[in-house]
Amino acid sequence: MTSQDGPVGRRGFLQGAAATAAAMAAEAQVAHTQAPHDHDHDHQAVPSDLNLRVKALESLLVEKGLVDRAALDAVVDTYETKIGPRNGARVVARAWVDPAYRKRLLTDASAAIAELGYVGGQGEDMVVLENGPKVHNFVVCTLCSCYPWPILGLPPVWYKSAPYRSRAVIDPRGVLREFGVELGDDVEVRVWDSTAEVRYLVLPERPAGSESMTEDQLAALVTRDSMVGVGKVSVAGGPS
Amino acid sequence: MNGVHDMGGMHGLGPIHHEKNEPVFHEPWEARVYAITRVLRAGGGRQNLDNSRHLIELLPPAEYLRMSYYERWLARLLNQIVANGVITRAELESGHPAPGSPKATPAVTAAMVPAMVTRRNSARRDAAVSPRFKVGQRVRARNINPAGHTRLPRYARGKHGVVSRDHGVFLFPDTNAEFLGEKPQHVYSVRFTARELWGEHASARDFIHLDMWDDYLERA
Numbered sequence: 063m064t065s066q067d068g069p070v071g072r073r074g075f076l077q078g079a080a081a082t083a084a085a086m087a088a089e090a091q092v093a094h095t096q097a098p099h100d101h102d103h104d105h106q107a108v109p110s111d112l113n114l115r116v117k118a119l120e121s122l123l124v125e126k127g128l129v130d131r132a133a134l135d136a137v138v139d140t141y142e143t144k145i146g147p148r149n150g151a152r153v154v155a156r157a158w159v160d161p162a163y164r165k166r167l168l169t170d171a172s173a174a175i176a177e178l179g180y181v182g183g184q185g186e187d188m189v190v191l192e193n194g195p196k197v198h199n200f201v202v203c204t205l206c207s208c209y210p211w212p213i214l215g216l217p218p219v220w221y222k223s224a225p226y227r228s229r230a231v232i233d234p235r236g237v238l239r240e241f242g243v244e245l246g247d248d249v250e251v252r253v254w255d256s257t258a259e260v261r262y263l264v265l266p267e268r269p270a271g272s273e274s275m276t277e278d279q280l281a282a283l284v285t286r287d288s289m290v291g292v293g294k295v296s297v298a299g300g301p302s
Numbered sequence: 303m304n305g306v307h308d309m310g311g312m313h314g315l316g317p318i319h320h321e322k323n324e325p326v327f328h329e330p331w332e333a334r335v336y337a338i339t340r341v342l343r344a345g346g347g348r349q350n351l352d353n354s355r356h357l358i359e360l361l362p363p364a365e366y367l368r369m370s371y372y373e374r375w376l377a378r379l380l381n382q383i384v385a386n387g388v389i390t391r392a393e394l395e396s397g398h399p400a401p402g403s404p405k406a407t408p409a410v411t412a413a414m415v416p417a418m419v420t421r422r423n424s425a426r427r428d429a430a431v432s433p434r435f436k437v438g439q440r441v442r443a444r445n446i447n448p449a450g451h452t453r454l455p456r457y458a459r460g461k462h463g464v465v466s467r468d469h470g471v472f473l474f475p476d477t478n479a480e481f482l483g484e485k486p487q488h489v490y491s492v493r494f495t496a497r498e499l500w501g502e503h504a505s506a507r508d509f510i511h512l513d514m515w516d517d518y519l520e521r522a
Contacts, residue, residue, distance in 0.1 A: 116331035116376065118397050120338065126399050127406035128388060129341050136415035137337035142326045145419065186424035187469070189491075204310030204455055206355055207371065212420070216336070218324050222371045225319075228312040231457065231510050232500055240318055251508045255310065257453045258489045258513030259425040260469050 146215035149180045150263060151284035153213060155277045157190075158268045168192060171263065175213060185212035185261055191254065192265045193291065198249050199264050200238065200291025202230035203256040210261035214289060221290065231255060241292040254291075264291035271297040303449055304456060306363040311457040311500070332372040339379050344418050345409030347386055351425070352479035356451035357381060425472045427486035433516070435490060439465045440522040443492070443514065451479035454518045458510075461498050462522050466511065467491040474515055487516040 123129040153175055157164040167174040171188035175181075188210060191199035203209065204227050209217040220226050230237050234253045235245060245251065254262045266288040272280060275297075287293030309315065327333040343349065357378045358366075366374065383389045393400055410418055435441055445460040446452070453475050469491065473484035496508035 112331040112373070112376070113329060116334045119380075119394075120334055122389065122393060122397055122399070123338065125405075126389065126393075126403070127408060128345075129338055130408035130411050132412035133341050133408060133410045133415055134334060134337040136412040137340050137419070138327070138333040140415060140419050141336070142333070146326070181422060182420040183423050186422045187426055187472075189467075189469075202310075204457075205307055205453060206358065216326055218321070219328075219371070220318050220320050223318065224309055224312075224315040224367065225317060228309040228315045229318070230310075232311040232313075234496070234508055234510075235505065237318065241320065247505075247507065249507065251505070252493075253508070253510045255455070255510060255512045257455065258469070258475075258515070259472055260489070260491075260513055 141216050145182075145212060147213075147284075147286035147289065148281070149178075149215075150210075150213040150286070150289045151281040152178055153180070153263070154265055154284045154289065155281035157265055158272075158280055159277050164265075167265065175263075180212045182212040184208070185210045187260050188213075188263060189260050190263050190265050191252070191291070193267050195267070196249055197252065198238070198243070198245055198291065199252045199254060199262075200230070200234070201254045201256060201262045201264065202227060204228070204231060205255075205257060208256035208261065210263055213263060214286060218286070238292060241287065243292065243294060264289050266291075266293075266295045269295045269297050303359060303451065304447060305359045306366050307359045308456050310455050327372075331376075335372050335376045335379060339375055340418070341408070341410040342379075342383070342388070347388075348481070349382065349386070350478055350481075351423075352451060352475040353481065354378065354382075355475075356479040359451065427471050427473055427484065429471050429486040431471050431487055433468055433488040433490075435465050435468075435488075435516070435519060435521075437465050437468055437490075441465055441490075441492060441519045442522045443512075444518055444520050446518075448476060450476065452476050454514065455512070457499060458494065458512055458514075461494055463492040463494040463498070463512075465490045466493040469513065472515070474517060476515075476517070485517075489513055489515050490519070492519070 120129070120131070120134070124131055153167065156178065157167050163174065167190050171190040172186065175185070175188055193199055207217050207222040209221060226237065231253055234251045238245060238251070256262060266284065269283065272283065283295050283297065285293050285295065288295045327336070358374050361369070361374060361377055369377065380394070384391055384394065390400060440462060441464070442462050443454060443458045443460065446454065467490060469489040471486050472489045473486055477483050477485045490513070491511050492514045494510045494512065496504035496510060497506060499510060
């Protein structure tokens with residue numbers, strides 16, 4: 063029907079996807095109503111080519127008039143090039159050079175972050191946690207993958223992974239050590255499990271040796287991991 | 303629900319893989335699934351964020367653990383568009399619109415994307431609801447085991463903590479996820495010692511803070 067289908071056409075790919083969806087919907091229903099779930103049937107195999115399947119899904123949605131391809135391109139471009147951890151780095155650098163801004167950030171983070179123009183979904187209600195020599199904060203979402211999109215962008219795979227989500231709350235110092243953060247016994251560790259709609263940003267410690275740096279230079283030092291709290295900022299640009 | 307998504311404190315799920323210079327999306331399909339979900343969500347209909355989270359929790363547990371994050375999003379998307387009647391199963395199977403089916407107009411155009419991504423959609427509610435607890439007060443997380451959606455993790459149930467902040471009034475996910483109303487109430491940051499949650503071998507200098515709705519708490 064349309065030339066972009068290519069020689070194979072989209073039929074075969076979507077059949078698999080539909081079967082997967084149907085099987086999942088049915089199983090979800092079963093799981094919801096009668097646990098435990100009996101595994102006396104075959105599960106759908108892993109889709110062999112998700113790129114082709116999702117292309118076929120997108121073509122169907124476009125033909126139905128439900129999505130606009132250019133809008134999808136714009137969403138992807140936004141999160142690949144515009145909304146990411148550089149936004150958060152600007153917030154941190156401003157807080158390091160401007161004590162009044164730092165104070166506003168710690169008392170009303172949503173408003174202080176909005177001053178720099180960073181607003182939107184998953185960042186409406188922000189709280190900033192300040193790391194220092196005696197207190198180290200870091201953030202997890204054990205139940206899903208809540209993350210402050212407008213200032214850090216979309217979360218990395220490790221943040222969304224079962225190992226991080228399961229261990230951050232029961233073995234916080236071990237997790238931090240794996241990220242290269244060694245803390246003395248005198249340092250208090252605070253883990254923030256994002257169970258509600260409040261989103262957390264860690265304000266890392268300003269590194270020694272950065273005293274003469276400009277705000278732009280400071281922003282370039284700030285890593286995504288340091289703003290989740292699983293990294294520290296260093297002038298040499300150590301492990302992210 | 304007591305599902306595998308509630309994984310705080312579980313053992314044996316493997317090492318943390320930290321990828322250097324990780325791309326935002328690893329494959330084109332991940333980007334497209336994310337974008338399709340965002341624009342369809344912006345189009346409204348019978349859906350909300352809590353219900354969307356619950357649909358992920360309802361994936362069969364073995365599938366949930368096997369799937370990558372965006373595979374879960376794809377599974378939810380397919381389930382959602384079929385369940386909401388946006389696409390029929392026959393259309394998914396044929397890959398083409400049903401003959402004679404009406405053609406919609408996309409809710410989001412490229413020009414609308416900047417406004418869509420910066421739009422605030424806060425769960426905060428301007429409702430005159432009194433807090434049941436005060437900052438500094440010792441509280442206990444209730445031992446409840448709802449079969450539906452909840453944001454009270456198993457590892458905190460029945461445990462004692464101290465209210466450290468009052469975040470204000472927010473809609474309640476347990477009812478909102480089932481389209482049973484917003485039930486606005488206070489949300490607090492509650493501070494638990496690691497020893498209260500995990501026992502005497504935990505560090506006395508470790509603390510876990512969870513955000514908890516009024517309905518999750520009782521007087522200690």
